[in-house]
Amino acid sequence: MDPDDDLGLFGPGSVSWRVHASPIMLVAGLRSLYLQALHPRAIAGVAQNSSYRADPMGRLGRTSEYVVTVLYGTTAQAEAAARRVRRRHAAMRATDPLTGEEFRLDDPELLRWVHVAEVESFLTTALRAGLPLTPAEADGYYAEQRRAAALIGLDPATVPGTVAEVADYYAEIRPELRITPDAASTFAFLSAPPIPTPGTSLLGGLPLRLLVNLGPPRLLYTGIAGLAVSLLPPWARRLYGLPGLPTTDLTAALSTRALNLALTQLPRRLYTSPHHKAALARAARLGIPTPA
Template sequence: MTADTGLYGPNSVSWKLHREPVMFLGGLRSLYLQALHPRAVAAIAQNSGYRTDPWGRLNRTSDYIVTLLYGTTAEAEQAASRLRRLHASLSATDPRTGERFRIDEPDLLRWVHVTEVDSFLSTAVRAGVRLTPAEVDGYFTEQLRSAELVGLDPATVPSTAAEVAEYYEAIRPELALTKDGAETALFLTVPPVPSNWGGLPLRLSLSLGPPRWAYLGIASTAIGLLPPWARRIYGGLGWPSTDLAAAFSARGIRALMAALPQQYRTSAQRLEALERIRRSDAPPRPTVPSR
């Protein structure tokens, strides 16, 4: 019997990359980056419950990503189908033009996808994860599967590091810091303390718990990991020294996370996927002849 290894499998770059606990930092970076797209952040502000239930939304987003990474093919397709149905039912108003638009417009889905996978990859690399150029491009190419499941034509999605760089260069004139973007960035930097502390993953609890400055350090690192042009839109500096400081901090966070016990460094879903594969590869047990 052959195990269903899902969209990627244990030999993929995606599994190699996402076994790193520091990937949560890449997720935070992607949110800061996504907030610079006026339509995308308006869609979030007008439809998301992140202000009233930020940690619930974070957990749901995390569950979706982990399901696509480590779930069976059927589980990944079902999760993506639910997400597509939700997106298809939602719309928002462009605060600059008053135009009403669907939030599942390909341009918006593409922006969210690219910023997410690029943030995961760039954060991991700058935190010290070693990848060859072929593995870097391989990660972008593998993630076309998740882009397709969310409703995008893979042919329209950047699939190499060079194509991602070209995509950012082309879209930069559309980016700006709006009121929604500024409020979202402030919320990400100084979030409310969750009331249900015990319901959060330990890695998040450690970063958000007392002392509060620990999370501020993580947020500032995520901002420092943004491309220089993105930091300048936020009113910050694009100095190389900022990049160096952010990379140094990311390496420190990665080292801290690596020191945690195994059960806190590896998601339960990944362990279940590995066990599923192990069972399928095990030799069949000898049958006991009946008497």
């Protein structure tokens, strides 16, 4: 296939392109990290194998690069990125903090948890920001994202593919989730990490120098982190010892809409990743309309 004709795993007509078009995805990415940390083995695997404390923005940048490559890259680019991730995971081991048992980071149960927590964070944040999706389209997003799950080695049939299936999955796995020392440490770190140097790009391509220019970076980041936490499911907030009240959900939705509205007033070139720009250019050459 001519690379100029390859719109990747999803394409302009997908729900996935609509969900990920907004710069509010930077909040969604942070929300997913808070949520993933509640799984004892998942966070132990990160703590024992990752350099996120020494280079937090570097790790976030690499994760962001992978996400946008899978979303907007050609099929070959997405598959190549996934092969690199699978090779890294296959070589990594960690020790369960509760049982002392050694486990592999490419254990399907862990991969499924990370995948579901990530895509549910993306969809929930987009909906709270005001993206108009029908229930069928919301289900369609989860079904589409099974393609991303397959790339990392999961059987798509074992991955929740609808809103109801994601809710059932959370209900099933919640007894396994808890605050461990690694989770508490990660929560504190995510809430107040070292401020990176200007020029670093966050999820979705939004340059940090732009955030710095908007005001004191620490105060701004604290607000974004607080919003990400408030967007967590009530049961997840309660696990962190925070209020799980319905009023928090309402406040989070209003704040997310306000932030999304402010960010989308910026020129799109400031928050559109290179992979997204390349995909839009390929679609334009083919005469295929793209989401506004």
